[in-house]
Amino acid sequence: xxxxxxxxxxxxxxxxxxxxxxxxxxxxxxxxxxxxxxxxxxxxxxxxxxxxxxxxxxxxxxxxxxxxxxxxxxxxxxxxxxxxxxxxxxxxxxxxxxxxxxxxxxxxxxxxxxxxxxxxxxxxxxxxxxxxxxxxxxxxxxxxxxxxxxxxxxxxxxxxxxxxxxxxxxxxxxxxxxxxxxxxxxxxxxxxxxxxxxxxxxxxxxxxxxxxxxxxxxxxxxxxxxxxxxxxxxxxxxxxxxxxxxxxxxxxxxxxxxxxxxxxxxxxxxxxxxxxxxxxxxxxxxxxxxxxxxxxxxxxxxxxxxxxxxxxxxxxxxxxxxxxxx
Amino acid sequence: xxxxxxxxxxxxxxxxxxxxxxxxxxxxxxxxxxxxxxxxxxxxxxxxxxxxxxxxxxxxxxxxxxxxxxxxxxxxxxxxxxxxxxxxxxxxxxxxxxxxxxxxxxxxxxxxxxxxxxxxxxxxxxxxxxxxxxxxxxxxxxxxxxxxxxxxxxxxxxxxxxxxxxxxxxxxxxxxxxxxxxxxxxxxxxxxxxxxxxxxxxxxxxxxxxxxxxxxxxxxxxxxxxxxxxxxxxxxxxxxxxxxxxxxxxxxxxxxxxxxxxxxxxxxxxxxxxxxxxxxxxxxxxxxxxxxxxxxxxxxxxxxxxxxxxxxxxxxxxxxxxxxxxxxxxxxxxxxxxxxxxxxxxxxxxxxxxxxxx
Numbered sequence: 060x061x062x063x064x065x066x067x068x069x070x071x072x073x074x075x076x077x078x079x080x081x082x083x084x085x086x087x088x089x090x091x092x093x094x095x096x097x098x099x100x101x102x103x104x105x106x107x108x109x110x111x112x113x114x115x116x117x118x119x120x121x122x123x124x125x126x127x128x129x130x131x132x133x134x135x136x137x138x139x140x141x142x143x144x145x146x147x148x149x150x151x152x153x154x155x156x157x158x159x160x161x162x163x164x165x166x167x168x169x170x171x172x173x174x175x176x177x178x179x180x181x182x183x184x185x186x187x188x189x190x191x192x193x194x195x196x197x198x199x200x201x202x203x204x205x206x207x208x209x210x211x212x213x214x215x216x217x218x219x220x221x222x223x224x225x226x227x228x229x230x231x232x233x234x235x236x237x238x239x240x241x242x243x244x245x246x247x248x249x250x251x252x253x254x255x256x257x258x259x260x261x262x263x264x265x266x267x268x269x270x271x272x273x274x275x276x277x278x279x280x281x282x283x284x285x286x287x288x289x290x291x292x293x294x295x296x297x298x299x300x301x302x303x304x305x306x307x308x309x310x311x312x313x314x315x316x317x318x319x320x321x322x323x324x325x326x327x328x329x330x331x332x333x334x335x336x337x338x339x340x341x342x343x344x345x346x347x348x349x350x351x352x353x354x355x356x357x358x359x360x361x362x363x364x365x366x367x368x369x370x371x372x373x374x375x376x377x378x379x380x381x382x383x384x385x
Numbered sequence: 386x387x388x389x390x391x392x393x394x395x396x397x398x399x400x401x402x403x404x405x406x407x408x409x410x411x412x413x414x415x416x417x418x419x420x421x422x423x424x425x426x427x428x429x430x431x432x433x434x435x436x437x438x439x440x441x442x443x444x445x446x447x448x449x450x451x452x453x454x455x456x457x458x459x460x461x462x463x464x465x466x467x468x469x470x471x472x473x474x475x476x477x478x479x480x481x482x483x484x485x486x487x488x489x490x491x492x493x494x495x496x497x498x499x500x501x502x503x504x505x506x507x508x509x510x511x512x513x514x515x516x517x518x519x520x521x522x523x524x525x526x527x528x529x530x531x532x533x534x535x536x537x538x539x540x541x542x543x544x545x546x547x548x549x550x551x552x553x554x555x556x557x558x559x560x561x562x563x564x565x566x567x568x569x570x571x572x573x574x575x576x577x578x579x580x581x582x583x584x585x586x587x588x589x590x591x592x593x594x595x596x597x598x599x600x601x602x603x604x605x606x607x608x609x610x611x612x613x614x615x616x617x618x619x620x621x622x623x624x625x626x627x628x629x630x631x632x633x634x635x636x637x638x639x640x641x642x643x644x645x646x647x648x649x650x651x652x653x654x655x656x657x658x659x660x661x662x663x664x665x666x667x668x669x670x671x672x673x674x675x676x677x678x679x680x681x682x683x684x685x686x687x688x689x690x691x692x693x694x695x696x697x698x699x700x701x702x703x704x705x706x707x708x709x710x711x712x713x714x715x716x717x718x719x720x721x722x723x724x725x726x727x728x729x730x731x732x733x734x735x736x737x738x739x740x741x742x743x
Contacts, residue, residue, distance in 0.1 A: 121565065126534060128532065131519065161535070216650050
């Protein structure tokens with residue numbers, strides 16, 4: 060066990076898999092020599108050589124194409140897209156090429172690629188660096204989308220993603236990179252894709268979220284416990300495609316109330332999908348409508364009002380109170 | 386549209402003369418660098434071009450009869466298509482554009498699968514294990530960046546093989562065109578980028594596509610070899626690709642621009658070339674028919690007769706008939722089958738939908 064930040068856990072996952080599987084390759088802009096703009100790949104080129112861990116020219120579509128071609132050739136590329144907003148430059152390779160490869164080739168080829176990318180609000184990053192674009196990826200059949208909230212999950216989920224035979228979009232929240240440390244096993248281990256985690260058990264209301272919002276949600280749950288003595292069950296989705304509906308439904312059947320929190324804009328996102336599916340499965344168990352706490356339907360706010368734009372503890376508490384008093 | 390007045394600036398680039406081996410009358414151009422091919426290979430090149438022309442004509446008819454779906458005619462481009470594929474090794478990897486069905490069929494994809502692909506059946510893209518091609522690319526240019534990845538894969542596996550991406554004059558305007566070439570150049574990959582400049586991207590002429598002196602000149606920006614070749618001359622095309630292969634294996638990619646023409650429409654989905662091409666232009670290109678040129682050459686060498694020609698036409702017609710029947714007899718795709726092909730192992734929501742669709 061080592062006490063690691065999330066970025067150290069992410070690096071450790073890549074190190075484990077580079078060591079275990081000679082077909083794993085790590086590349087992207089600035090990931091080789093300097094180890095990435097956030098140092099996620101620091102030291103990996105030195106340890107595994109510039110053939111397996113390398114810098115690419117500055118062109119995201121080229122990076123995506125390189126990954127797809129390598130995937131067809133039997134490699135397992137881990138391609139870093141330096142910031143989330145840059146994915147639009149390679150959206151064709153991610154969504155139209157990688158995610159469709161198995162289907163188009165009737166199963167002859169696959170694209171066992173991990174696209175890693177930092178995202179997320181709360182650190183006042185420049186525009187198009189922090190957007191929550193998981194909704195776009197979730198609407199891409201063939202893709203899996205993983206968003207860890209802590210160092211332990213980050214390592215286990217990234218190892219699962221690298222070993223997965225399909226493309227995985229792996230989103231790393233900027234605010235979580237170095238905000239806290241946690242015990243992480245030194246050996247390789249997996250956290251399964253598609254399984255949510257119950258962060259805190261509770262009996263009165265289910266709070267469903269993912270990414271950095273897990274921590275905001277826990278604070279809101281604490282506050283509600285303190286102010287009203289309400290017991291909030293907090294669930295970390297960990298994977299937003301595929302969704303672990305079973306865990307959510309089990310929880311809602313117990314608590315009869317739920318809210319979903321996401322950093323992304325309100326409309327047609329992960330929260331909407333969670334609510335639709337939970338309602339389909341458990342409407343007769345519900346005592347209140349399932350509420351969404353989200354960012355408004357605007358482009359992501361510039362730094363000055365970022366904190367107001369993102370869901371806050373106060374907004375989540377208000378949502379919980381509304382659902383509890385409904 | 387655009388700047389009409391002449392600006393006081395000229396882009397200075399070296400003139401590139403298109404490679405040519407055969408003159409339009411089928412005789413050898415003086416000083417021409419002929420490809421290294423035996424008499425049997427010359428006959429085979431002729432056979433494949435005639436076969437492909439017949440197959441193309443049959444495919445156009447089958448489309449009109451509703452027995453084929455999307456089809457992009459290839460007549461006129463046989464020298465570029467057949468000549469470039471012919472000199473590849475079996476394990477060289479082809480990243481085709483949507484019109485490049487002949488290259489991947491000659492590289493090993495069974496014809497009935499090409500027909501299945503056209504008919505919208507998933508089995509069409511299930512490339513056999515020992516055939517080294519991707520399915521035809523729909524997104525213009527995507528195959529060019531993928532080609533760099535394939536080439537890197539071949540290099541890492543220490544194969545003596547190259548990856549070749551095909552696109553057209555329109556494709557050369559895409560950002561991916563530059564990105565793919567630049568990655569291959571910067572990483573010294575065994576790659577060939579082959580542009581069939583057939584003068585039109587659907588209806589948009591070359592003059593609106595770029596003001597570059599040629600597409601081949603664009604290689605300079607990526608620091609790779611740029612070669613211009615007469616795309617109606619199958620021997621010139623073969624020679625250019627043979628040479629590009631050697632360079633590619635040494636870590637120097639090549640961009641080849643083959644100047645050619647499609648005799649037919651862009652596709653069978655309603656394109657009418659008379660709306661954007663003149664009769665005179667069309668006729669002038671038809672006079673440069675790559676089959677006529679090569680036929681004169683091999684006939685003069687005593688390698689090709691009218692009887693050979695007829696036999697190949699008949700064989701092609703028979704093969705097309707057999708393969709379309711085979712394609713038509715393959716069981717239809719199913720929605721559960723489609724759902725199954727989304728992931729290696731269906732996640733819960735997919736498994737549920739499979740059950741619902743059964």
